[in-house]
Amino acid sequence: MRLYLINPSNPLVSIVNLKESCWNRYRVWKPLGLMVLAGKTLPEWEITIVDENLGVPNYQAMPRPDLVGITAFTSQAPRAYEVAAYFRNMGIPVVMGGIHATMCLDEAMERVDSVVTGEADSIWQQVLKDARHGNLKRRYDGGLAEISDIPLARHDLLTGRYAFGAIQTTRGCPLNCNFCSVTAFNGVRYRQRPIPDVLREFQSIRDKRVLVVDDNLIGTRPEHISRAKDLFRAMAQANLQKEWVAQVTINFADDDELLALAAKAGCRGVFIGFESPDPEGLVELGKRFNLRKGQDFRASVRRIQRHNILVVGSFIIGLDAHKPGIGKRVAEAASQYGVDNLNVLFLTPLPGTRLWKQMKTEDRIALDSFPEHWKYYTLTFPVAKYKHFSLDVIIEEMLSCDRDFYSMSRIMRRVWGNLWQGRQPLITLIGNLSYRSNFRLNCKAYADFKRNWGDRHNCIKES
The missing domain is CATH 3.80.30.20 (tm_1862 like domain)
Incomplete structure (x- = not known):
């Protein structure tokens, strides 16, 4: 099973666009939330984290995933919905989480297959199990996670052009x-x-x-x-x-x-x-x-x-x-x-x-x-x-x-x-x-x- 975890870009945010200025390398941060979810992901899933701040990849040239997970701050939401529409048109289920999907639940639910509200740590493995069996629910509520249950993030999945x-x-x-x-x-x-x-x-x-x-x-x-x-x-x-x-x-x-x-x-x-x-x-x-x-x-x-x-x-x-x-x-x-x-x-x-x-x-x-x-x-x-x-x-x-x-x-x-x-x-x-x-x-x-x-x-x- 192949999983893509995607951090969408916002073309208006020049300070995190590495092509605009070499100095921006010092002002772009890794999407830690996705790395934490990767740490909770079951071993049968092959994980790829995509950070569009480093450049939007050619998704068409990439291997077809079985599930796509997208996070988004409010300013990333329009691009998040574009990415979701692309994969959904291919028949690939898309789940969205993060602060914007939580605060604008109805809006997000109209544009993705499933929404995770709150902190996803405690509910993520259930999301993956349901997706694997073709039984993805429309909504999952993570609430506030037990802080002692937060896994070590998968830092090995994102290396390279970060300061x-x-x-x-x-x-x-x-x-x-x-x-x-x-x-x-x-x-x-x-x-x-x-x-x-x-x-x-x-x-x-x-x-x-x-x-x-x-x-x-x-x-x-x-x-x-x-x-x-x-x-x-x-x-x-x-x-x-x-x-x-x-x-x-x-x-x-x-x-x-x-x-x-x-x-x-x-x-x-x-x-x-x-x-x-x-x-x-x-x-x-x-x-x-x-x-x-x-x-x-x-x-x-x-x-x-x-x-x-x-x-x-x-x-x-x-x-x-x-x-x-x-x-x-x-x-x-x-x-x-x-x-x-x-x-x-x-x-x-x-x-x-x-x-x-x-x-x-x-x-x-x-x-x-x-x-x-x-x-x-x-x-x-x-x-x-x-x-x-x-x-x-x-x-x-x-x-x-x-x-x-x-x-x-x-x-x-x-x-x-x-x-x-x-x-x-x-x-x-x-x-x-x-x-x-x-x-x-x-x-x-x-x-x-x-x-x-x-x-x-x-x-x-x-x-």
């Missing part, structure tokens, strides 16, 4: 921000994999550099921090000889022992969601965790960096609390905090989030011809109607932010500062040039976007 391997050590996030669908999909309960399992999987990864895909590696509560310390101690003792990056909250900087252990375990960079430079914006997003009394973001970033750990800061523009000029304010805030890289996104209502429900109720979804328009829900296109911004203005806010933060003078100051402090100047240079190199592509993409969809935003008033 990073991938691993997951926890699921769920207790922050429950209104724009994030993690809680809706993975739950608010913070679940941690057994440390021995994490170590075994790390050891099975051939890549020297690894992305820890946890939405919040260290958690928020004292018991979460304690477990993170235990994990880092075990990783250091195992001498994994890996360098890794992860997503954390700003409380990562509050515990010097935690920082020292993370660095000793191989941590070389963290992604932190600052989200907004204003307290009003954080309240609007439901991220009150960043409003803790006395929090000095500049001092926090420096404490992290003193352990030779780079910091990527993430912000969102387009909040109701934001006014024109927010692009430059974000760039200035990020520079003031001293982050090594900046990632800025448009406020995007994703299915399943509280933000989606709010904007849907307020008739603020600008691009709503689905599933076609899902391809724009990458967080890098302004798909909603924004309170204080016309379409032209909010796009210019984004471009001005990138222009300011990624000017050559500021890049060289950051690189020089890292060189002076002995903190990975080459990695900082590569990361900054990667973002800068996509600026021209972004300008063209926004021009095309305005030409095609500007009329859907014409009711927005600039204040």
Whole structure:
């Protein structure tokens, strides 16, 4: 029995298209979810994982599969349905899972043979048994998997043109921000994999550099921090000889022992969601965790960096609390905090989030011809109607932010500062040039976007 597991592409996402820029090799991640399912796949199945981000293959020239499994984030959904239609027209059953199929169940069920909602780990072997016997059900509900039952991912099935391997050590996030669908999909309960399992999987990864895909590696509560310390101690003792990056909250900087252990375990960079430079914006997003009394973001970033750990800061523009000029304010805030890289996104209502429900109720979804328009829900296109911004203005806010933060003078100051402090100047240079190199592509993409969809935003008033 032959199984294809497919991660569909999105041609609008230039940052993960390796043909557009050699720098994008450092910004494309392995589809870990498919690798985990491969680890749960019964031995009688011959597995091929296809990651279309590395290039869309000639499916016609490939051996005919007996079953196709497709995962998709929301922005991948249109391409996922194209792939599904191709194989279904050949009489091959297609099962779809992942966050979009879970949040848009009816839409997905119209376009595939079977849908797996929630985390597929616990139900996947049953799906395969039913498929083998020609008895595939229309829907399977995985719910929330037992974290101790998550298998080691099949890292051997994807090698080659990736700069990073991938691993997951926890699921769920207790922050429950209104724009994030993690809680809706993975739950608010913070679940941690057994440390021995994490170590075994790390050891099975051939890549020297690894992305820890946890939405919040260290958690928020004292018991979460304690477990993170235990994990880092075990990783250091195992001498994994890996360098890794992860997503954390700003409380990562509050515990010097935690920082020292993370660095000793191989941590070389963290992604932190600052989200907004204003307290009003954080309240609007439901991220009150960043409003803790006395929090000095500049001092926090420096404490992290003193352990030779780079910091990527993430912000969102387009909040109701934001006014024109927010692009430059974000760039200035990020520079003031001293982050090594900046990632800025448009406020995007994703299915399943509280933000989606709010904007849907307020008739603020600008691009709503689905599933076609899902391809724009990458967080890098302004798909909603924004309170204080016309379409032209909010796009210019984004471009001005990138222009300011990624000017050559500021890049060289950051690189020089890292060189002076002995903190990975080459990695900082590569990361900054990667973002800068996509600026021209972004300008063209926004021009095309305005030409095609500007009329859907014409009711927005600039204040």
